[in-house]
Amino acid sequence: MKINSQRLSKLFTDLVKIDSPSGEETRVIKYIKKYLRTLNVPAKQDSRGNLYARIPGKTGEAPLVLCAHLDTVEPGRGIVPVFKKGVFTSRGATILGADDKSGVAEILELLTTIKDGFVNERSIEILFTVDEERGATGARAVRPEWLKGREMLILDAGESGKITTAAPFIFEYEVELTGRAAHSGAEPEKGRNALLVAARAIADIPVGRIDDRSTANVGFLASGQAINAVPASATFKGEIRSHERSRADKIFAQTKAAVESAAKPLGVRASIHRELWCEGYCYSHTDPHIKKAVKLMKLVGIRPRLKVSGGASDANTLVGKDFRPLDIGAGYKNPHMTTETVKLKDMVRVVELLQRYVND
Incomplete structure (x- = not known):
């Protein structure tokens, strides 16, 4: 069935x-629930706010699950979409929000074509x-038992x-890191400088691109309250990414060894x-998916x-919930x-493409 591009355009603009x-997805959820009622x-929501719906098909095949996220990053308030020569942009002071409301609009338009007469052989x-952009916390709360399908398309690539x-x-x-405070001018030798240990450790741990499938980063450090005091404590946080879990384990072992090597000589725990x-x-x-x-x-x-990704999406979380998610481009x-x-x-x-999927 031919897609109504004007309707799709309006739907995306509204979103x-x-x-x-x-x-802060409450308002967009309210809009989508109202749209689905038409x-x-x-539709139903879980305790985290994720929205679920089901459209029966003609066959007994397991449903195809279509997924997109509702939240956007900042600056994303007061978005004014501009449409010119077939391309949507924002007016310029904000993001557009096509990540991922283009995916949301595409899924809703598919459902609208079904109301218009398109026949989906497969159930959908x-x-x-919600909250994909802040660590996929919505996906972590997904209730797998609320969905019968396991083959999933995520429109967010x-x-x-x-x-x-x-x-x-x-x-x-x-x-x-826990050391011992002391006055840096009167009795520095009594102190155990936790910040110094953090600095030495960070200098020695693996960071950046480690190999073609692994990266590491330190992105947070907190310590000290005054320049005339030996810092008694320090905290730093980092991440390790790898397409091989065993490789991630090895990088963490190197990180741990660097920390311990820096801490022990200065008596810092x-x-x-x-x-x-x-x-x-x-x-x-060659995977069928x-x-x-x-x-x-x-x-x-x-x-x-x-494409091989160095980032993460809802797919990373949902694969751990026994789904087979495939993250594809929404455009x-x-x-x-x-x-x-x-x-x-x-x-x-x-x-x-979605029409083809539900009838393949």
């Missing part, structure tokens, strides 16, 4: 005009998540045609805590591009920037 920075599609389940084949395991760590922030995943190019996406994209005129470019754009024709093609 981006609704402020929904992470943690389509006679019931919808998952709109950016440019049209992008297919994310792999994303890294991400570990966060925190180092707490070190406590190191590590937490898995999200799972990694990897699809081979990938092959289907490539085939169907070509049928609707989208050029597929297989937008320059996410998180005031130069963010999306072409209407690319959004139309994504809706056509």
Whole structure:
């Protein structure tokens, strides 16, 4: 069925005009629930605010789950979308919000075509998540038992045609150092400088691009209250990303060794805590999930591009909940920037792709 591009354009415009920075998605959820009611599609929310819906199909095949997130980054308040020569931009002082409201609009337009007469052979389940941009906390609260399908498309990979084949395991760590305070002028020898240990440790731990599939970073350091006092405590935090969990473990071991090596000579106690922030995943190019996406994209005129990601999305979290998520491009470019754009024709093609998916 031909996509109503004017309707899709209006739907997208309406969505981006609704402020929904992470943690403040209530208004956009209210809009979507009202829209779904016009389509006679019931929806429900979990305790975190994630929105679920289901549209039955003609076959007994397990449903295809379509997912997009509702929140946006800052500056994302008072967005004024501009449409010129087929391209959406913001007026310039804010992001556009196409990450990820283009994906939301595309899914809603698919459902609207069903009301207009398009027949979906396969059942469809919808998952709109909250708070993706602040660590996928919405996805962490998803109730898998509320969804029957396990094959999932997430419309959040950016440019049209992008297919994310792999994303890294991400570990966060925190180092707490405890020394002894002293006056730096009167009796510095009685002090045990925790900040000095932190500085020496950070200088020695692996940071930056470690190899072609691993990175590490230190992004937070806190210590001291006065320049004439030996700091008794220091805390720093970092992350390790790798497409191989064993490689991430080795980098953390090097990090821990650097901290302990810096702390011991100065008599400073070190406590190191590590937490898995999200799972990694990897699809081979011959995986049926990938092959289907490539085939169907070509049928609707989208050029597929297989990409390995160094970042994370809801897919990283949902793969740990027994889903098989595939993150594909919703069409937008320059996410998180005031130069963010999306072409209407690319959004139309994504809706056509979704139509192919539910009837393949």
